[in-house]
Amino acid sequence: QKEVEQDPGPLSVPEGAIVSLNCTYSNSAFQYFMWYRQYSRKGPELLMYTYSSGNKEDGRFTAQVDKSSKYISLFIRDSQPSDSATYLCAMGASSNTGKLIFGQGTTLQVKP
Protein backbone atom coordinates (compact mmCIF):
# COMPACT_ATOMS: atom_id res chain seq x y z
CA GLN A 1 0.00 0.00 0.00
CA LYS A 2 1.28 3.44 -0.93
CA GLU A 3 1.76 5.95 1.87
CA VAL A 4 -0.31 8.50 -0.05
CA GLU A 5 -3.27 7.62 -2.26
CA GLN A 6 -4.83 10.00 -4.77
CA ASP A 7 -7.41 9.26 -7.45
CA PRO A 8 -5.75 10.04 -10.80
CA GLY A 9 -9.04 10.98 -12.49
CA PRO A 10 -9.40 12.51 -14.99
CA LEU A 11 -11.98 14.81 -13.50
CA SER A 12 -14.01 16.96 -15.90
CA VAL A 13 -16.25 19.78 -14.68
CA PRO A 14 -18.06 22.74 -16.25
CA GLU A 15 -16.73 26.25 -15.71
CA GLY A 16 -17.98 27.73 -12.44
CA ALA A 17 -18.31 24.39 -10.66
CA ILE A 18 -16.91 23.64 -7.22
CA VAL A 19 -14.13 21.08 -7.46
CA SER A 20 -13.15 18.71 -4.68
CA LEU A 21 -9.81 16.92 -4.81
CA ASN A 22 -8.80 14.43 -2.15
CA CYS A 23 -5.93 12.36 -0.78
CA THR A 24 -5.73 9.72 1.89
CA TYR A 25 -2.63 8.66 3.73
CA SER A 26 -1.53 5.87 6.03
CA ASN A 27 1.40 7.38 7.95
CA SER A 28 0.08 8.97 11.13
CA ALA A 29 3.38 10.82 11.56
CA PHE A 30 2.63 13.17 8.68
CA GLN A 31 2.39 16.69 10.10
CA TYR A 32 2.39 19.09 7.19
CA PHE A 33 0.44 18.95 3.98
CA MET A 34 0.65 20.68 0.64
CA TRP A 35 -1.13 20.96 -2.66
CA TYR A 36 0.72 21.58 -5.89
CA ARG A 37 -0.59 22.46 -9.34
CA GLN A 38 1.24 21.24 -12.41
CA TYR A 39 0.53 22.40 -15.91
CA SER A 40 1.50 20.17 -18.81
CA ARG A 41 5.28 19.97 -19.34
CA LYS A 42 5.95 22.33 -16.41
CA GLY A 43 7.26 21.91 -12.89
CA PRO A 44 4.84 21.72 -9.95
CA GLU A 45 3.99 25.01 -8.24
CA LEU A 46 2.92 25.30 -4.63
CA LEU A 47 -0.74 26.22 -4.11
CA MET A 48 -1.39 25.61 -0.44
CA TYR A 49 0.62 24.68 2.66
CA THR A 50 -1.03 23.62 5.91
CA TYR A 51 0.29 22.34 9.20
CA SER A 52 -1.80 19.94 11.30
CA SER A 53 -5.61 19.75 11.10
CA GLY A 54 -8.06 22.41 10.03
CA ASN A 55 -8.92 24.62 7.09
CA LYS A 56 -6.92 27.20 5.19
CA GLU A 57 -8.34 29.51 2.56
CA ASP A 58 -6.57 31.46 -0.18
CA GLY A 59 -8.80 33.14 -2.73
CA ARG A 60 -10.80 30.49 -4.55
CA PHE A 61 -8.82 27.66 -2.94
CA THR A 62 -9.50 25.98 0.41
CA ALA A 63 -7.32 23.26 1.87
CA GLN A 64 -8.76 20.98 4.53
CA VAL A 65 -6.90 18.50 6.73
CA ASP A 66 -8.53 15.84 8.89
CA LYS A 67 -5.74 14.01 10.69
CA SER A 68 -8.12 11.74 12.60
CA SER A 69 -9.35 10.32 9.28
CA LYS A 70 -5.97 10.69 7.52
CA TYR A 71 -7.71 12.62 4.77
CA ILE A 72 -6.95 15.92 3.06
CA SER A 73 -8.93 17.89 0.51
CA LEU A 74 -8.53 20.83 -1.84
CA PHE A 75 -11.64 22.75 -2.87
CA ILE A 76 -11.68 25.08 -5.86
CA ARG A 77 -14.59 27.49 -6.05
CA ASP A 78 -15.82 29.09 -9.29
CA SER A 79 -13.50 26.89 -11.32
CA GLN A 80 -12.00 28.38 -14.48
CA PRO A 81 -10.58 26.81 -17.66
CA SER A 82 -7.18 28.08 -16.48
CA ASP A 83 -7.50 25.72 -13.49
CA SER A 84 -7.15 22.76 -15.88
CA ALA A 85 -4.01 21.02 -14.67
CA THR A 86 -2.79 18.11 -12.58
CA TYR A 87 -3.12 18.62 -8.82
CA LEU A 88 -0.71 16.80 -6.53
CA CYS A 89 -1.00 16.40 -2.81
CA ALA A 90 2.21 16.11 -0.79
CA MET A 91 2.98 15.56 2.85
CA GLY A 92 5.85 15.24 5.27
CA ALA A 93 6.43 13.63 8.62
CA SER A 94 8.86 16.10 10.09
CA SER A 95 9.83 19.56 9.02
CA ASN A 96 13.40 18.69 10.02
CA THR A 97 14.04 16.18 7.28
CA GLY A 98 12.64 17.88 4.21
CA LYS A 99 11.43 14.51 2.96
CA LEU A 100 8.17 15.01 1.10
CA ILE A 101 5.93 12.23 -0.25
CA PHE A 102 3.60 12.95 -3.18
CA GLY A 103 0.32 11.49 -4.29
CA GLN A 104 -0.15 10.26 -7.83
CA GLY A 105 -1.85 13.48 -8.96
CA THR A 106 -5.39 14.16 -10.19
CA THR A 107 -5.90 15.53 -13.69
CA LEU A 108 -8.61 18.21 -13.78
CA GLN A 109 -10.26 19.63 -16.87
CA VAL A 110 -12.57 22.64 -16.58
CA LYS A 111 -14.70 23.02 -19.68
CA PRO A 112 -15.85 26.51 -20.83
Add this chain to the structure above:
Amino acid sequence: NAGVTQTPKFQVLKTGQSMTLQCAQDMNHEYMSWYRQDPGMGLRLIHYSVGAGITDQGEVPNGYNVSRSTTEDFPLRLLSAAPSQTSVYFCASRQDRATGGYTFGSGTRLTVV
Protein backbone atom coordinates in the same frame (compact mmCIF):
# COMPACT_ATOMS: atom_id res chain seq x y z
CA ASN B 1 15.56 35.97 -9.34
CA ALA B 2 16.18 32.69 -11.16
CA GLY B 3 14.80 30.35 -8.46
CA VAL B 4 15.69 26.71 -9.18
CA THR B 5 17.57 26.16 -12.43
CA GLN B 6 17.92 22.73 -14.01
CA THR B 7 20.15 21.84 -16.92
CA PRO B 8 19.90 20.36 -19.44
CA LYS B 9 16.19 20.55 -20.29
CA PHE B 10 16.36 17.55 -22.59
CA GLN B 11 18.84 14.68 -22.87
CA VAL B 12 19.09 11.42 -24.77
CA LEU B 13 21.52 8.81 -23.44
CA LYS B 14 22.56 5.40 -24.59
CA THR B 15 22.30 2.50 -22.19
CA GLY B 16 25.40 2.35 -20.01
CA GLN B 17 26.37 5.98 -20.39
CA SER B 18 26.76 8.21 -17.37
CA MET B 19 25.77 11.81 -16.95
CA THR B 20 25.07 14.49 -14.38
CA LEU B 21 21.87 16.48 -14.12
CA GLN B 22 22.60 19.92 -12.76
CA CYS B 23 20.51 21.81 -10.25
CA ALA B 24 21.24 25.23 -8.82
CA GLN B 25 19.21 27.56 -6.62
CA ASP B 26 19.91 31.17 -5.77
CA MET B 27 17.54 31.51 -2.79
CA ASN B 28 19.99 30.28 -0.11
CA HIS B 29 17.68 27.35 0.61
CA GLU B 30 18.93 24.66 2.97
CA TYR B 31 16.77 21.79 1.76
CA MET B 32 17.03 20.35 -1.74
CA SER B 33 15.54 17.24 -3.34
CA TRP B 34 15.48 15.28 -6.55
CA TYR B 35 12.29 13.66 -7.82
CA ARG B 36 11.44 11.64 -10.87
CA GLN B 37 8.01 11.74 -12.46
CA ASP B 38 6.64 8.88 -14.52
CA PRO B 39 3.14 8.55 -16.04
CA GLY B 40 0.68 7.33 -13.43
CA MET B 41 3.34 7.29 -10.70
CA GLY B 42 3.32 10.85 -9.41
CA LEU B 43 6.58 12.27 -8.07
CA ARG B 44 8.96 9.84 -6.41
CA LEU B 45 11.80 11.01 -4.20
CA ILE B 46 15.28 9.92 -5.32
CA HIS B 47 17.63 11.72 -2.92
CA TYR B 48 17.41 14.74 -0.67
CA SER B 49 19.69 17.04 1.32
CA VAL B 50 19.08 19.11 4.44
CA GLY B 51 22.25 21.15 4.05
CA ALA B 52 25.70 21.26 2.53
CA GLY B 53 27.52 17.98 3.13
CA ILE B 54 24.35 16.13 4.21
CA THR B 55 22.42 13.85 1.87
CA ASP B 56 20.07 10.91 2.29
CA GLN B 57 18.18 8.40 0.18
CA GLY B 58 14.57 8.70 -0.83
CA GLU B 59 12.14 6.13 -2.22
CA VAL B 60 13.99 5.20 -5.43
CA PRO B 61 17.76 5.87 -4.96
CA ASN B 62 19.22 2.91 -6.88
CA GLY B 63 21.30 3.92 -9.88
CA TYR B 64 21.69 7.53 -8.74
CA ASN B 65 24.30 9.40 -6.70
CA VAL B 66 24.21 12.88 -5.22
CA SER B 67 26.52 15.20 -3.38
CA ARG B 68 26.03 18.62 -1.80
CA SER B 69 29.32 20.50 -1.58
CA THR B 70 27.68 23.93 -1.60
CA THR B 71 24.32 25.31 -0.51
CA GLU B 72 23.51 26.36 -4.08
CA ASP B 73 24.18 23.18 -6.05
CA PHE B 74 22.77 19.67 -5.86
CA PRO B 75 23.79 17.57 -8.89
CA LEU B 76 22.28 14.16 -9.63
CA ARG B 77 24.55 11.57 -11.21
CA LEU B 78 23.36 8.62 -13.26
CA LEU B 79 26.11 6.04 -12.96
CA SER B 80 25.18 3.68 -15.82
CA ALA B 81 21.99 4.73 -17.57
CA ALA B 82 19.23 2.16 -18.08
CA PRO B 83 15.99 2.45 -20.08
CA SER B 84 14.09 2.28 -16.76
CA GLN B 85 15.60 5.67 -15.93
CA THR B 86 13.73 7.31 -18.79
CA SER B 87 11.72 9.93 -16.94
CA VAL B 88 11.24 13.59 -16.16
CA TYR B 89 13.52 14.70 -13.33
CA PHE B 90 12.69 17.59 -11.05
CA CYS B 91 14.91 19.36 -8.58
CA ALA B 92 13.33 21.32 -5.73
CA SER B 93 14.47 23.50 -2.86
CA ARG B 94 13.02 24.78 0.40
CA GLN B 95 14.26 27.44 2.79
CA ASP B 96 14.10 25.70 6.14
CA ARG B 97 11.79 23.79 8.46
CA ALA B 98 9.77 26.88 9.35
CA THR B 99 8.88 27.67 5.76
CA GLY B 100 6.32 26.15 3.45
CA GLY B 101 6.65 23.97 0.44
CA TYR B 102 9.36 23.25 -2.06
CA THR B 103 10.04 25.39 -5.13
CA PHE B 104 10.52 23.24 -8.20
CA GLY B 105 12.68 23.64 -11.26
CA SER B 106 11.27 23.23 -14.75
CA GLY B 107 12.54 19.68 -15.13
CA THR B 108 14.92 17.61 -17.26
CA ARG B 109 13.39 15.19 -19.75
CA LEU B 110 15.71 12.20 -20.01
CA THR B 111 15.40 9.38 -22.54
CA VAL B 112 17.64 6.33 -22.31
CA VAL B 113 17.77 4.23 -25.47
